[in-house]
Amino acid sequence: MRAWLKVGVAAGFAAATMAAAGLASAQNKEIVLGFQTDRTGATANIGVPLGTGYNDYVALVNSKGGVEGFKLKVVEIDNEYKVPPAVEGYERQKKEGAVIIGLFGTPHTQALTARLVEDKIPGTSPGFGSAMSRDGQKYPYLFPMAASxxxxxxxxxxxxxxxxxxxxxxxxxxxxxxxxxxxxxxxxxxxxxxxxxxxxxxxxxxxxxxxxxxxxxxxxxxxxxxxxxxxxxxxxxxxxxxxxxxxxxxxxxxxxxxxxxxxxxxxxxxxxxxxxxxxxxxxFAGAGNEFPVVREILNMYSQQGKEPPKDLRSSVMYNRGVLTAAIHVEGIRNAIKANGGKAPTGADVKKGFENISGFTLGGLVPPLKITPEDHEGGGWxxxxxxxxxxxxxxxxxxxxxxxxxxxxxxxxxxxx
Amino acid sequence: MFHRESGVFKTSYRGDMALYPLPIAKWTVGIIAAIFIVVAPLALDDYYLSILNLIMIACVGAIGLNILVGYTGQISIGHAAFMSVGAYTAANLATKLGWDFWLTLPAGGLMAAAIGALVGVPSLRIKGLYLAIATLAGQLIIEWTINHVPAISGGTQASIEVPKPALFGYELKSQGELYGFLLFFTIIAIVGALNLVRSRIGRAFVAIRDQDIAAEIIGISIFRYKLLAFAISSFYAGVTGVLYTYYLGIANYEQFQLVTSIDYLAMIIIGGLGSILGSIFGAVFITLLPTFLRNFMESFGGLFFTDAELATVVPYLRLTVFGLLIIFFLVVEPEGLNRLWRNIRNYFRVWPFSY
The missing domain is CATH 3.40.50.2300 (Response regulator)
Known part of the structure; x- marks a missing residue:
């Protein structure tokens, strides 16, 4: 029974630390980004470099002072390319206050489509999901934001x-x-x-x-x-x-x-x-390492005295992660600007997304124009x-x- | 469930058959039910309720599979396909005919039962691993059919959006409301299964599992009961699929592929074959443990790793620990968590006067 007691105490302690962490994030000016990827499942060969690219771009933004004075925090979930972990992970991200969810995988996108509308949190599905979801009137909180x-x-x-x-x-x-x-x-x-x-x-x-x-x-x-x-x-x-x-x-x-x-x-x-x-x-995202933003990420690594991640060699997937993060950040930036510097809600970020245009990140991102009708941004x-x-x-x-x-x-x- | 008397005091068949022979056992079950019905929805927030919801759905599916594999001894790796049959039946009825969940849910279950009995036909001639392969064929055929027949799979990308379940015109949308919806059917599933396995049918299943020739000699129709086992198990699977569909608001066969069948087999093997409580333990274990491990590691991982490293380390570490724990529990007690629980309970049966 001792062992059980220990597990119980540990669980209680874990819950307490999580609560404390939640409190701390409320005090700082912090915006939470939910991001799902697949690091251990059927599509891990895509999920790993994509996830690294996403985290690296957010780290780069944070190292330059964040977005309009807000720091960004990524809550990453490994959904193993299975639906139940994706649903559970989504609820976790929602609980931690995510204002945007980067979805991963078509079945999971479909499983969460209804929830996103319910909770008024925009979700993104670059390069997968249903092509029909470019229709922003029918799917108000789903953004393919890249060619379907x-x-x-x-x-x-x-x-x-x-x-x-x-x-x-x-x-x-x-x-x-x-x-x-x-x-x-x-x-x-x-x-x-x-x-x-x-x-x-x-x-x-x-x-x-x-x-x-x-x-x-x-x-x-x-x-x-x-x-x-x-x-x-x-x-x-x-x-x-x-x-x-x-x-x-x-x-x-x-x-x-x-x-x-x-x-x-x-x-x-x-x-x-x-x-x-x-x-x-x-x-749907530029390939190769010859982009200003990728050079900046490399710079950031060398300034911290660290080796750049080897995922950079898989530039196609890495850059897609960067693209996902960059558009997320841009949507949030628009949202903060629109509501006068306050922390945005999911609904604000949705409007922020629908104002993205002419954001190319030195050629890595296509000349998207996302509108309330066209959530795909043109299908470039x-x-x-x-x-x-x-x-x-x-x-x-x-x-x-x-x-x-x-x-x-x-x-x-x-x-x- | 949780208590045992210290000797045999039964004087009637009725007493011997009782689900809960002791008053204290009735009380415990009552208290547990009260916790889940009253306390949990009031005390827990959306996140924890969503985990409970997933566990309850898994429970129904695991109990169904255990009736077939654990009680009747017929291995099936087509369980997830029967879920998709239920899911698509309910989704089509709900969208095309506008039926409510109290009609689509049994309809989905019955359709799955019919298909399940059909897939179970080879079980009359073959056993063990051979049957496993036959049911695997069932899984693949059902997947292929749903993928290739637009009349079944409807919509874009073989998925059908389903309206949320409505009760007297009131839509059940939030996690809390869906919790009530799922809990209702989970309780029915558990009580139904508990009663099934102590009935004539349940004893016939066990007889077939233990020695089918002997069972036939004492007058059990193998043909009837094997197919019945497949039908009942598939009915549970179909209901699981329907619950999933209503919970997520979409029917999509990609959630019910072979991997899901294997997951459910893992649940009942870890939980304990031939035990309802074991199915529940297994469903909880497989659903909750990855989440628990992740939260645990993220809370304590900060002591060893930076945040950025944590994101890349936790998924692998969690998978490793998850695998190790499964091996650990199976080595400690090959008969599953249910047996482990019974050992603990038996230890305390005459405690502290064990000798």
């Missing part, structure tokens, strides 16, 4: 069009997708654009976890013989798709991967940069190509087929 799967698909097709000489008529496009809801989401956009541009397409579904797709790729390269390929895969699957396409002799420059298939880790796992030369990736993407041992940008930020996207959104919303 729809915008990524439209961006990929725009790129294909440009690469194939400005005309898609009569061309054949293959879409390799993860056979899950996220994989299927861009299909209405693909259908609508195929109709408008007059090209033929075929869908090749790969069942999760997608480490075996020899049959599909063989069918695709030997029988269908597409002019261009768009892939939408997760986890280990992107590197497998690259290897298989390579083996079948398909040129990499005619392949473009959507957001979660274009990180440095995928290229390395597929046999390195030389093997992947020409592979195109769709990005940029293509990065594997070229000479690095990911090199191709052209500038652009929006793919915005008019078609508008129409698809209307159609899908009407379906209910």
């Amino acid at each position: 799967y729809w915008s990524q698909m439209a961006g990929g097709l725009q790129f294909a069009k440009q690469q194939l000489g400005g005309n898609l008529k009569g061309k054949k496009i293959a879409y390799i997708m993860y056979d899950n809801p996220a994989g299927k989401e861009p299909l209405p956009v693909l259908e609508a654009i195929a109709k408008q541009e007059g090209f033929d397409f075929r869908v090749f579904a790969v069942p999760p976890p997608g480490v075996e797709m020899g049959a599909q790729i063989l069918d695709l390269t030997q029988r269908y013989r597409p002019d261009f390929i768009i892939t939408h895969l997760f986890g280990r699957a992107p590197s497998v798709s690259m290897k298989e396409l390579k083996r079948n002799g398909y040129p990499m420059r005619k392949v473009v991967a959507m957001a979660w298939g274009g990180a440095e880790a995928d290229i390395e796992a597929a046999g390195g940069y030389a093997a992947a030369e020409g592979y195109n990736t769709i990005q 993407v940029k293509i990065y190509q594997v070229k000479g041992g690095a990911l090199q940008p191709v052209g500038d930020w652009y929006q793919g087929f915005p008019a078609v996207l508008e129409q698809v959104l209307k159609n899908e919303a009407a379906k209910g």
Whole structure:
């Protein structure tokens, strides 16, 4: 029984310290940011560099004096890519006074959508979640704030069009997708654009976890013989798709991967940069370390006499973390300015978000314009190509087929 | 549940069958019920209520699985799929036909029971690991079907938004109100299961588990009771799915994938196979321990790490400690937390005059 007593006392002590910590944060001028990531679950390869990027940017802001006199505090939750920990973590973040929640993962975003409205706390889902949630009237507290799967698909097709000489008529496009809801989401956009541009397409579904797709790729390269390929895969699957396409002799420059298939880790796992030369990736945050804000973070580390984190090498995901944090901070900055220097509530931050425009962070963030109607900020993407041992940008930020996207959104919303 | 008499004093079958043979046991159960019904919702804030809510949902699911695995001895790793059947049935009925929860909840359970009995058919011929693989097929087929049939999965991204449960026109929205909603059904689930396992059906289940040929010889229809076990277990799973759906406001099959099935198996193995209290212990253990460990480490981790390091260290450390604790408890008592609890209780049965 002694042991039980000890555990009880320890639990009581833990509760007391937590209460004390809560009291302390109320006295300082502090704003709490809730951030969920996945450091130990199915998508940890994304969650770890993304989480580091997020924390580093917030630390950078704090080292420069915070936002309008407020210090920022991150309450990070590792949701293990499971729904119950995500729900529990959200309640924890709410209890600690978070005015913004950085969500992680589509199922968790959906599980918390209703709660966010209930509690009037804005949540962000950059690059995942439902594409429908760009509609700010229908989903008032959900902010994709980066290109959704729809915008990524439209961006990929725009790129294909440009690469194939400005005309898609009569061309054949293959879409390799993860056979899950996220994989299927861009299909209405693909259908609508195929109709408008007059090209033929075929869908090749790969069942999760997608480490075996020899049959599909063989069918695709030997029988269908597409002019261009768009892939939408997760986890280990992107590197497998690259290897298989390579083996079948398909040129990499005619392949473009959507957001979660274009990180440095995928290229390395597929046999390195030389093997992947020409592979195109769709990005919603700039890739590489050549951004002023990343240099500032490096500076901050060297001033503290510390080694920069090795997650910086995974710049695609790291920069997405920086982008998430930067837009969070910008929304909070707008909110504080709007209410005259008082600590903002979740509803204030929502309005702050809806005023973000022309915030590019030296090119790392696309030229977003978030409005009460458009929570996606325009759906900007940029293509990065594997070229000479690095990911090199191709052209500038652009929006793919915005008019078609508008129409698809209307159609899908009407379906209910 | 918590007390034992010091000898056998029963003089009637009725007394022998009683759930709580001692007056003091009735009192304890009454007090515990009062704590959860009256004190908890008044004393706890939203955060702790949300944890309790998740635990209660897990309890219903774990009890259901224990009826099948623990009492009847049929291994199933398709439990999460039956939850998704319940969830989507209720979600479709609630959105397309506008039914209230008191209709959709049993409907979801019954639909899951029907599908569960179907998936359970191979159990008539195969046992053990072979059955596990057969139910795994059930899990994958159900996942695939929901993913590929828009009539079931509706909406964008195979998820259906569901209105909050309403009682006489009043929407149950806050954590406290949902707590009441979930508690009501959890109590029914617990009481139902406690009574089920001491009935003829429950004894038939146990007989099948212990030796199915012997059970058949003494007149138990294996065909009927094995499928009944699958149906009842799946009914509980379906109700779990419905509760989840109403709690989150959305039905989404990605919450009910294979990993979730394994989680529930872990709950009943750690809690104790063939025990209702064990299912509850297991559900509490698996749901609460990660949270408890994180809060504990964040409170004390400050002594060893800076805040920034803490964010990167805690998740891994927590996972390690969580795994070690599971091993620890299973090594200390392979029959689960329920057995551990019974050992403690038996020690105090004649305390302090143990010899």
